[in-house]
Structures are given as structure tokens and as C-alpha cells.
Amino acid sequence: MWLGDRVAHVYYGDSSSSYGYLRDSALYGDSCVDLYMASHDEKYLERAIEISRSIEKVFIVGGSLVENPEAPGSQSARISTFIDDAIPSSASSAAGLYAKLYLFTGDARYKEKATEIYRLASKYIEAVPQQHVALLTSIDMLEEPSYQIVITARNPVDDAVREFLKNLWKRYWVGVISMSTQTPRSDALKELYKGKVWMDRAIFYICYGTACSLPTQDYGEALRALEDLRSQLKGSGTAKPF
DSSP: OBOSSSBOSOEETTEEOSOOOHHHHHHHHHHHHHHHHHHOOHHHHHHHHHHHHHHHHHTEETTEEOSOTTSTTTGGGTGGGGOOSSSOOHHHHHHHHHHHHHHHHOOHHHHHHHHHHHHHHHHHHHHOGGGOHHHHHHHHHHHSOOEEEEEEOSSTTOHHHHHHHHHHTTSOOSSEEEEEESSOOSGGGTTTTTTOOOOSSOEEEEEETTEEOOOBSOHHHHHHHHHHHHHHHHHHTOSOOO
């Protein structure tokens, strides 16, 4: 489905369409970030970064989001680019992708790209906010500090890491990112892994913005630290609601 600069809209009978819409690429990119957090295979994160660049190159035309400048009727679909229906809109998916990449990298350029999408969508959000729930969720990821879960693991199939992730993703989180690696090769992860150490057993680092619990090698303790940190911050009125 990947055409080198975008995702094809249709694949059938061993062939794909020659063009894809913004929603196709944006949803794929956003999903790649989630796939990285589920598998911690860095190829998904690298593909998400590649897709984020292609969105800027292909689908942002004259400062506007365009579903596809080459596809028939794409210009007339500009307003629907912002409306969330059963599937998140093109704008929501693109903003979500940029917001998540900002949480991973701390690179202000990703935050600027997401913020620009919100600016383009602002008049639609103000008119009918309930039609833009996914977009508003993405805004929350940028406006509030994020929970960052960094795991150093020499063993890629560490039982503690697997159990931690299984329990972590039993609930839906807003603004929570997790990563685990033997040695990070992606530039996107270098900032988050700065100062971290590797030992024979996995080490869990739980942070919220600039507040962090002590690192631990016990995955159950790491889960409790996340809950404790969340409870403390909620009591102070600074925690993000879940």
C-alpha cells in the first residue's frame, strides 16, 4: 500500500491505486506510532516519521490541507477534511500523528505542524465542537504534560516488559507514550533515552512532564508508580483526566 510518498487508497488483485488521500496516509502514520508502542519495533516509528514528512510535502498546498491534489473531486472535499465521523478525519489523524511525534522527540517543529492544523480547523471546531472529538483529543496531548514510560531492556522478549505492557494497555490513555529498546537506533528516541542505563533485567522509568518516580526493575511496582503519580497529580489539580 505504500507508494513511496503516500498510502494508496485502494489495493485489489495485486495492484493499487496510483494515488491516496490524506486520510489514508494520516491514519496509517498515526497507527504506526501505536504499533511502535505495542511492539517497540523501531521500524514503525521510523515509518511514522517518513509519513509525517510526506503529508507536509504532498497534502499541504498553499497553507491548506487538501485530501489529494491529484484525485478527482478532492478540492471540493476540503471542509470534510476536518469532520470526525465513524473514522477520525484527515486533519485529526494528521494532528494526532504530529502530536505523538512531538511527545516522543520534543522537536518543536512537530508541535508547530499540529498547531497549524488546529488553526485551520478552529472555525469548524467553534461552530460544531462535537464533530471534532478526535481533533480535540489530539489538542489535549499538546496542551497538557504527557506521561512518558521509558523501558531499558537488553532482552527484547523480557517477561517483565511483556507483562507491564499487557497491563498498561488494558485501558485507554490520553497523552501516554511508552518505549522499550535494547539500544535505540532512531534519532526520535535519543532525547528520551538520555541518561538511562541498561542492566541484565529491564528497568522502568515513569515520568509525568518533569516529575519522575524512582526507576524500578519490578514491573508491578512500575504500574503502581504510574497510578501513584497520577493520583498525586490529580490531587494537586495538575493531572490530566482519564
